[in-house]
Amino acid sequence: MSVDEILGQAGKNGRKNLTEVEAKEVLKAVGIGVAETRLAKSVSEAVSIAKDLGFPVALKIVSPQILHKSDVGGVKLNLSNAGEVAAAYDEIVTKVSERQPEAEIYGVAVQQMARPGAEVIVGVSKDEKFGPVLMFGLGGIFVEILKDVSFRLVPIVRRDARQMIKEIKGYPLLEGYRGQEPANVEVLEDVLLKISELVEKHEEIKEMDLNPIFAYRDGAVVVDARIILD
Amino acid sequence: MEQDKINRLDRIFNPRAVVVVGDKKQTNYMWLRGQSEFKGRLYSVNIDAREFEGIAELGIPNYPSVVDVPDDEIDYVIVAVPREVSPIILRDCIKKGVSGAMFFTSGFKETGTEKGIQLQETLTKMAKEAGFPVIGPNCMGIFNPKAGVRSSLTQYTGDGGPVSFISQSGTHSINFGVTGYANGIKANKIVSIGNCIVLEASDYLEYFMQDEETKIIGMYIESVQDGKRFFKLLKECAKVKPVLIWKGGQTPEGARATASHTASLAEPMVVWEAMIKQSGAIRTDGLDEAIDACKTLLYCRPATDYRMGLISTTGGQSVFITDIFAKAGLIIRDFTEESYAEMAGFFNIVGGSFRNPIDMGQNWAGEQVPEMLAVLEKDTTVDAIALELSAGRLRLGTPLAERFLPQLAAFAKETRKPFVVIVPSFALDADAAEVRAQIMALGIPAFHSFERAAKALKGFIDYHRFLREEQ
Numbered sequence: 001m002s003v004d005e006i007l008g009q010a011g012k013n014g015r016k017n018l019t020e021v022e023a024k025e026v027l028k029a030v031g032i033g034v035a036e037t038r039l040a041k042s043v044s045e046a047v048s049i050a051k052d053l054g055f056p057v058a059l060k061i062v063s064p065q066i067l068h069k070s071d072v073g074g075v076k077l078n079l080s081n082a083g084e085v086a087a088a089y090d091e092i093v094t095k096v097s098e099r100q101p102e103a104e105i106y107g108v109a110v111q112q113m114a115r116p117g118a119e120v121i122v123g124v125s126k127d128e129k130f131g132p133v134l135m136f137g138l139g140g141i142f143v144e145i146l147k148d149v150s151f152r153l154v155p156i157v158r159r160d161a162r163q164m165i166k167e168i169k170g171y172p173l174l175e176g177y178r179g180q181e182p183a184n185v186e187v188l189e190d191v192l193l194k195i196s197e198l199v200e201k202h203e204e205i206k207e208m209d210l211n212p213i214f215a216y217r218d219g220a221v222v223v224d225a226r227i228i229l230d
Numbered sequence: 231m232e233q234d235k236i237n238r239l240d241r242i243f244n245p246r247a248v249v250v251v252g253d254k255k256q257t258n259y260m261w262l263r264g265q266s267e268f269k270g271r272l273y274s275v276n277i278d279a280r281e282f283e284g285i286a287e288l289g290i291p292n293y294p295s296v297v298d299v300p301d302d303e304i305d306y307v308i309v310a311v312p313r314e315v316s317p318i319i320l321r322d323c324i325k326k327g328v329s330g331a332m333f334f335t336s337g338f339k340e341t342g343t344e345k346g347i348q349l350q351e352t353l354t355k356m357a358k359e360a361g362f363p364v365i366g367p368n369c370m371g372i373f374n375p376k377a378g379v380r381s382s383l384t385q386y387t388g389d390g391g392p393v394s395f396i397s398q399s400g401t402h403s404i405n406f407g408v409t410g411y412a413n414g415i416k417a418n419k420i421v422s423i424g425n426c427i428v429l430e431a432s433d434y435l436e437y438f439m440q441d442e443e444t445k446i447i448g449m450y451i452e453s454v455q456d457g458k459r460f461f462k463l464l465k466e467c468a469k470v471k472p473v474l475i476w477k478g479g480q481t482p483e484g485a486r487a488t489a490s491h492t493a494s495l496a497e498p499m500v501v502w503e504a505m506i507k508q509s510g511a512i513r514t515d516g517l518d519e520a521i522d523a524c525k526t527l528l529y530c531r532p533a534t535d536y537r538m539g540l541i542s543t544t545g546g547q548s549v550f551i552t553d554i555f556a557k558a559g560l561i562i563r564d565f566t567e568e569s570y571a572e573m574a575g576f577f578n579i580v581g582g583s584f585r586n587p588i589d590m591g592q593n594w595a596g597e598q599v600p601e602m603l604a605v606l607e608k609d610t611t612v613d614a615i616a617l618e619l620s621a622g623r624l625r626l627g628t629p630l631a632e633r634f635l636p637q638l639a640a641f642a643k644e645t646r647k648p649f650v651v652i653v654p655s656f657a658l659d660a661d662a663a664e665v666r667a668q669i670m671a672l673g674i675p676a677f678h679s680f681e682r683a684a685k686a687l688k689g690f691i692d693y694h695r696f697l698r699e700e701q
Contacts, residue, residue, distance in 0.1 A: 129455075129457030129458075130458060133500075133504070152504045152507070152508055157508075159699055160508050
């Protein structure tokens with residue numbers, strides 16, 4: 001499906017929040033690597049998808065009303081067999097229904113656990129006057145506590161992408177640290193450029209949160225993604 | 231920008247006839263007297279009979295309204311009436327068909343009061359419907375030294391230069407012109423833009439971008455209206471000529487101040503930092519940095535790397551200059567062995583040192599400084615040169631000054647590298663200022679301190695690196 005079609009679908013249902021599956025479809029459509037994620041509407045479907053993708057997998061609740069999945073017990077990681085997947089599915093649905101009863105549950109997303117890599121975050125927010133603002137930072141406490149982030153206004157060019165990555169204080173971690181493989185900066189630049197193009201073209205996108213992205217020597221994979229429309 | 235609009239702004243900035251409305255004795259006729267050197271025709275409009283005598287004494291003809299002024303080429307009207315009267319004056323300006331008007335009058339949206347907001351809306355609506363260019367309100371308008379149009383009697387006239395300035399503050403606009411001049415930086419056109427009900431920052435930026443007389447554009451800015459338009463223009467403009475940005479309201483506290491100053495709402499500083507980085511504009515925090523940036527842009531040859539050759543007066547100063555330049559992000563490394571070998575040939579090492587940073591020590595009185603500069607010029611590991619000079623030693627009229635300054639000028643003319651001079655004041659403020667002025671007059675940037683020189687040079691080199699990447 002094209003980006004227009006995916007966004008249109010959400011709009012038709014009167015939704016502002018894309019599901020994780022939809023958000024990843026959008027990213028895939030513009031050529032950004034994502035952890036393959038499929039929607040399961042039943043336990044058996046979840047198990048079948050997990051077998052197809054390959055263990056270990058992660059299960060995450062899919063609901064347009066739920067933006068912070070872990071907070072409501074909607075995430076289960078590192079499930080290594082069918083039995084664990086089945087149990088996790090039930091547990092998630094039960095917990096979420098308890099904690100957020102009004103939430104519409106579309107199902108549970110199943111994705112393969114990504115190989116650990118350098119964790120980075122890419123975000124987009126809209127400034128009233130200046131339009132979309134792109135953000136980059138290293139995952140975890142770097143963004144959340146240290147606020148070690150860089151910003152650029154959309155549209156960006158490659159020089160901007162390169163500079164915004166290199167100017168964060170934690171940048172040396174991306175060059176490889178204590179056994180962790182270095183991140184491919186050029187691929188990260190590509191991601192930033194593609195996101196810039198995407199939000200420039202689709203003005204209805206209000207907010208984006210690609211968190212985390214695992215960056216490897218030879219590529220990058222978006223493990224979780226959120227897109228919110230105007 | 232459409233040619234019509236450009237032509238109209240050309241007229242406003244270079245007026246044939248100027249009208250001052252509402253000037254009064256209480257302010258010592260600041261606006262009328264401010265235009266005393268104006269090259270064109272000057273008129274007054276005032277209906278207050280108590281002012282007639284004072285205005286007549288100035289030798290300026292007075293009329294009851296703008297419409298009554300017997301001149302068809304009124305290009306610039308300065309309005310200083312109480313705010314309640316401003317709509318009437320605007321109406322008359324539109325009726326008369328003048329090129330444009332600036333409203334010194336304040337008490338509008340910036341007061342945050344209902345009356346102020348209403349009055350601003352009235353003016354805005356009237357002006358926009360008529361397509362009439364308004365500068366302000368709540369501003370000091372235009373300073374064009376060549377034309378003799380001023381916003382303050384502290385401003386000079388006659389000496390047109392290459393630097394134009396767009397300011398959301400009257401004070402900063404005046405100070406940039408006056409302090410700049412004292413530092414050898416000559417203004418082309420300076421405009422204090424106020425509340426921007428019609429003409430806003432982007433308009434002036436677009437105008438100055440195409441203005442051939444303007445070689446450098448400086449801006450003091452608190453907020454813009456059309457952010458996307460401004461960003462686009464900034465990117466375009468910075469490639470054509472350098473744009474300096476002095477952002478007011480960088481902190482949450484400062485942002486609150488901008489609300490009462492120009493009724494501007496806070497704009498996140500990260501957004502401005504991003505715009506500056508992405509466009510190649512030069513960030514200058516404050517008047518000093520803006521003036522210092524102009525010095526490098528006007529007088530330094532381009533460079534795209536940071537390796538410094540430093541020459542200072544003493545051991546202690548050589549340590550200090552190195553720390554300061556290193557902290558500013560510049561690089562200080564050894565010169566080449568060839569350079570050291572050459573310097574060993576003429577440098578008296580008693581009390582001095584020729585390893586980078588050079589400590590001049592006793593190597594003052596003879597030819598050694600020009601010789602040192604010649605070595606640094608040849609040294610391929612040196613991208614830029616900074617030289618500290620002593621105000622005490624170079625005071626006007628001394629034999630040393632008379633011999634040395636021409637040598638300095640000769641080097642500055644030939645050098646292919648950015649070359650800056652620092653003359654610290656210490657206890658000799660007046661002498662140091664004089665020496666700096668002399669050196670600036672030779673076309674060499676002269677700075678007050680190591681910090682200011684280093685910052686300016688770093689910004690200058692960054693700017694040229696940006697340009698090089700753009701190619």
